[in-house]
Amino acid sequence: GENVEQHPSTLSVQEGDSAVIKCTYSDSASNYFPWYKQELGKGPQLIIDIRSNVGEKKDQRIAVTLNKTAKHFSLHITETQPEDSAVYFCAASKGYSTLTFGKGTMLLVSP
Amino acid sequence: DAGVIQSPRHEVTEMGQEVTLRCKPISGHNSLFWYRQTMMRGLELLIYFNNNVPIDDSGMPEDRFSAKMPNASFSTLKIQPSEPRDSAVYFCASRGQGASNQPQHFGDGTRLSIL
Numbered sequence: 001g002e003n004v005e006q007h008p009s010t011l012s013v014q015e016g017d018s019a020v021i022k023c024t025y026s027d028s029a030s031n032y033f034p035w036y037k038q039e040l041g042k043g044p045q046l047i048i049d050i051r052s053n054v055g056e057k058k059d060q061r062i063a064v065t066l067n068k069t070a071k072h073f074s075l076h077i078t079e080t081q082p083e084d085s086a087v088y089f090c091a092a093s094k095g096y097s098t099l100t101f102g103k104g105t106m107l108l109v110s111p
Numbered sequence: 112d113a114g115v116i117q118s119p120r121h122e123v124t125e126m127g128q129e130v131t132l133r134c135k136p137i138s139g140h141n142s143l144f145w146y147r148q149t150m151m152r153g154l155e156l157l158i159y160f161n162n163n164v165p166i167d168d169s170g171m172p173e174d175r176f177s178a179k180m181p182n183a184s185f186s187t188l189k190i191q192p193s194e195p196r197d198s199a200v201y202f203c204a205s206r207g208q209g210a211s212n213q214p215q216h217f218g219d220g221t222r223l224s225i226l
Contacts (some may be wrong), residue, residue: 032212043115043202044154051212055205086130089154098144099215101154 002027004092016108018081021105023090024072030092033066033073034099038087047088048075063065080109113137115218117203123224128189132221135184136205138209144215145188146176154202160186193225 003026008076025033031052036044048063050057050073057064061080066073077084087106091099116135124130136143144159159170160180170177175194180186192195200222204215 034214036217041219043204043219046216049138049214095212098156098159103153111160 002092002094002100002106004090004100004102006090006105008105009103010106011110012110013080015080015082017080019077019084019107019109021075021088021107022072022091023074023102024070024094025073025100026071027094028068030094032093034090034091035062035064035066035075036089036090036101038089038104040086044089055108079105082106082109082111085109090111115216117201117218117221119221121173121222121224124193124224125226126194127192128225129224130193130197130225132188132201132203132223134186134188134203134218136186136203137207138184138217139207140205141183141208142206142215143180144206146202146204146217148200148202150218157188185212186209189207193223196226198223198224198225202222203218 028094034049035047037047038044048059048062050066052077055066060079063076085108089104090102093099095106112140118133140159142161145157147155157170158178164178178188200220202217202220207213
């Protein structure tokens with residue numbers, strides 16, 4: 001089955017800096033890659049997703065890049081703010097299958 | 112739009128008691144997922160339903176766990192008898208129908224503590 005590795009497990013940045021979280025996947029047939037943000041006491045919330053027919057997608061300060069050849073994808077957050085502090089999860093799936101999640105990255109943005 | 116609704120938000124009970132967690136998916140969604148989240152194991156898929164039918168329950172830990180989806184707007188996850196190692200946050204998620212690769216939408220979870 002699919003295996004998703006996520007790094008780093010924790011990331012501390014200063015407000016205004018950029019943050020990058022990286023994930024690798026094992027199944028070359030995977031074609032859908034969502035990112036979720038989980039705040040304390042809440043469920044994971046979808047923040048951006050990308051499908052394998054594109055290499056990059058951007059939504060304001062958040063962008064995701066996908067390298068199908070290397071089987072890795074990354075989340076980029078620019079101009080970080082304290083409210084970006086949360087746990088971020090990457091995931092992968094193919095077709096109608098279930099999602100396989102990474103272990104999560106705890107992002108701390110210090111004012 | 113109402114999101115996925117889970118109840119209760121918190122449950123504290125003694126070992127051996129029956130626990131029932133409830134989920135109302137987003138209206139119109141035809142897939143429903145139950146997850147368990149712990150620090151040690153992260154997010155684990157327990158079971159998922161498509162059009163109210165269980166498709167994959169390979170993640171259900173043991174026979175003490177059971178899940179039902181009697182109709183498109185309601186699902187339950189039951190643990191009987193409960194054990195301290197079942198303490199975790201349980202999430203329900205739903206997914207819309209149509210094209211493949213639709214995103215899953217999560218509820219805010221039930222934090223379960225078994226004493």
